[in-house]
Amino acid sequence: MNDLSFSKQKGVAAIPMILGIVAVVGLGILFFQLNSVQNAFSGAVEKYNDANTKLSLKEEEARALSEALYSEQQKNAELEDELDDVEDELDDLEKLSKIDSELLQKYSKVYFLNEHYTPASVIEIDKDLRYPEDKELSINKRVAPFLEGLLRKAKEDKVDLRVASAYRSFDEQSTLKSGYSVTYGAGSANAFSADQGYSEHQLGTTVDFTTVATKGALDGFNSTASYTWLLANAYKYGFVLSYPEGNAYYVFEPWHWRFVGKDLAEDLRKKKIGFYDMDQRDIDKYLIKFFDK
Numbered sequence: 001m002n003d004l005s006f007s008k009q010k011g012v013a014a015i016p017m018i019l020g021i022v023a024v025v026g027l028g029i030l031f032f033q034l035n036s037v038q039n040a041f042s043g044a045v046e047k048y049n050d051a052n053t054k055l056s057l058k059e060e061e062a063r064a065l066s067e068a069l070y071s072e073q074q075k076n077a078e079l080e081d082e083l084d085d086v087e088d089e090l091d092d093l094e095k096l097s098k099i100d101s102e103l104l105q106k107y108s109k110v111y112f113l114n115e116h117y118t119p120a121s122v123i124e125i126d127k128d129l130r131y132p133e134d135k136e137l138s139i140n141k142r143v144a145p146f147l148e149g150l151l152r153k154a155k156e157d158k159v160d161l162r163v164a165s166a167y168r169s170f171d172e173q174s175t176l177k178s179g180y181s182v183t184y185g186a187g188s189a190n191a192f193s194a195d196q197g198y199s200e201h202q203l204g205t206t207v208d209f210t211t212v213a214t215k216g217a218l219d220g221f222n223s224t225a226s227y228t229w230l231l232a233n234a235y236k237y238g239f240v241l242s243y244p245e246g247n248a249y250y251v252f253e254p255w256h257w258r259f260v261g262k263d264l265a266e267d268l269r270k271k272k273i274g275f276y277d278m279d280q281r282d283i284d285k286y287l288i289k290f291f292d293k
């Protein structure tokens, strides 16, 4: 063997060793890399977990906030409701303060309207709605639209209906009463209509109806078709008979109708009772709706 072949042999023998070293180094590098990948991965997992925890904390905060917001909103809504109620009450009080409480007062021979009482405002009833037409008649300004509505509807239904008497001041009333006294004698005058409807006419919300056919007569009005029509329709315009047939307190006055507001008129009809049958305290509850259409 020569040197060359020897060294060749030596070289060949070194190959596995070199390969071994390379393999070890390579494995080492690989292991190192794997390790750092693993480290990076667990770092990422940690970060992810961290973020997740933070997120659920944030979510909890958001939930708590939204709950707090909801309860605040509830409280606000409750406050608003309360405020609305107070406002309604104030509106009612203001409305009520503008309605004369006398308008729904029950009157009698012992309890009547003050002689100095005058309605807030009266206006003249249209000529074609009165009898006789040249007789000046007036009525509470705010009641006038209801009376006109009633009389226009009667006209539409071809019903002969006119106003014979409406607002009467204390003085006019006294004159009328003394007129009756002269004609019928004081005893009958007291039992007569002039007495019982006295305050109601002075209020300016009450009318005596008649017909053209009877030339303005009051007696016998209950046998006219006009009276029957009133019984079926007057309540729709807020008018009621003050002294209906068979009432327990006063002489029957079929012509004498008082405005009490639509709401009360409808309820009296439903209950089948007269205005004077109802307790004053119950009547008073209707005052606020007196002029409601």
Ligand SMILES: [Zn+2]
Pocket (backbone or CB within 6 Å): 165, 193, 197, 201, 207, 208, 255, 256, 257
């Ligand atoms: Zn009357």
